[in-house]
Amino acid sequence: MAPQHPSAPSRATSRVPSGTARSGVIHVNTWHASHxxxxxxxxxxxxxxxxxxxxxxxxxxxxxxxxxxxxxxxxxxxxxxxxxxxxxxxxxxxxxxxxxxxxxxxxxxxxxxxxxxxxxxxxxxxxPPPPDRxxxxxxxSDPEPDPAPEREAAVAPEAQRLHPGAADLLAELRRRDPRLLLAERDVRRLAPSVSAWLERGVDPEAVARALSSGLPEDMRRPASVLAYRLTALLPPHLPAAPPQPAARPPARPDPLQNCDGCDKAFRAPTPGRCRSCPPAAAA
The missing domain is CATH 1.10.10 (Arc Repressor Mutant, subunit A)
Structure with a gap:
């Protein structure tokens, strides 16, 4: 019977190269020449x-x-x-x-x-520069779950007609936060999105607050932050105002009557006595 050596390493263990990590990941790398x-x-x-x-x-x-x-x-x-x-x-x-x-x-x-x-x-x-084609x-239009694609479809037609105050609103954001100093090309790029807010009846002051409040401390790309907020926080169109009830025609005044007691003219639906004269029975 051959002697047993419990402390001897197994055949698989003996193949592990020296210097290999005892735990954790072990990289088995192959050089890539392409792809x-x-x-x-x-x-x-x-x-x-x-x-x-x-x-x-x-x-x-x-x-x-x-x-x-x-x-x-x-x-x-x-x-x-x-x-x-x-x-x-x-x-x-x-x-x-x-x-x-x-x-x-x-x-x-x-x-x-x-x-x-x-x-x-x-x-x-x-x-990179824009392509030739x-x-x-x-x-x-935006990294959001549905209905983000529909939101882009709704914004694009409004962006075609630029609200006159959209570019000025973006340019003045730096007065609220100096970090919101935008390049002119960023103002031109974001102006259609601001116009979409204004076209939906949002007050310019409310738009400026939505864009400039609660900004992240480490903001390396202010234009990207504004682009995300303009798309992700876009409010819906205001619902149509409920129809107002038709105005009632003004009531026609009572016709003129001659008082049976003093013969003075007064207005009443039927003939009789005016308020100044006592009722006929009392007389």
């Missing part, structure tokens, strides 16, 4: 982003330019529903990894472009 995407650890190890948001951001960065990244396209690709996908997109917008802009083309049509930043806040993080508008 790969470089993603920064600032995204993959972000402390404030959810796992869904990190996964969606990495997926978007792996897509070719022009690929659809609206809510419906992402829901069709992943098992998560619209609510989780919309929440993930909002997280990425808050932290600067995504920016959605409504831009007017030369022909006057308003489209939505989505900009993906692989390193927010970097010097090279400016969006008109982009296809995305069906969703």
């Amino acid at each position: 790969y995407t470089v993603v920064g650890n600032h995204l993959l190890q972000h402390r404030e982003l959810s796992a869904t948001a990190i996964g969606v951001a990495a997926y978007i960065q792996s897509l070719p330019a022009g690929a659809p990244v609206g809510i419906k396209a992402l829901v069709a690709r992943f098992p998560e529903g619209e609510v989780r996908i919309a929440s993930a997109l909002r997280e990425l917008e808050r932290h600067g990894y995504l920016e959605r802009r409504r831009e007017r083309l030369e022909g006057g049509r308003v489209v939505t472009r989505t900009y993906s930043y692989n390193k927010p806040g970097s010097a090279s993080g400016e969006p 008109e982009p296809v508008p995305e069906p969703e």
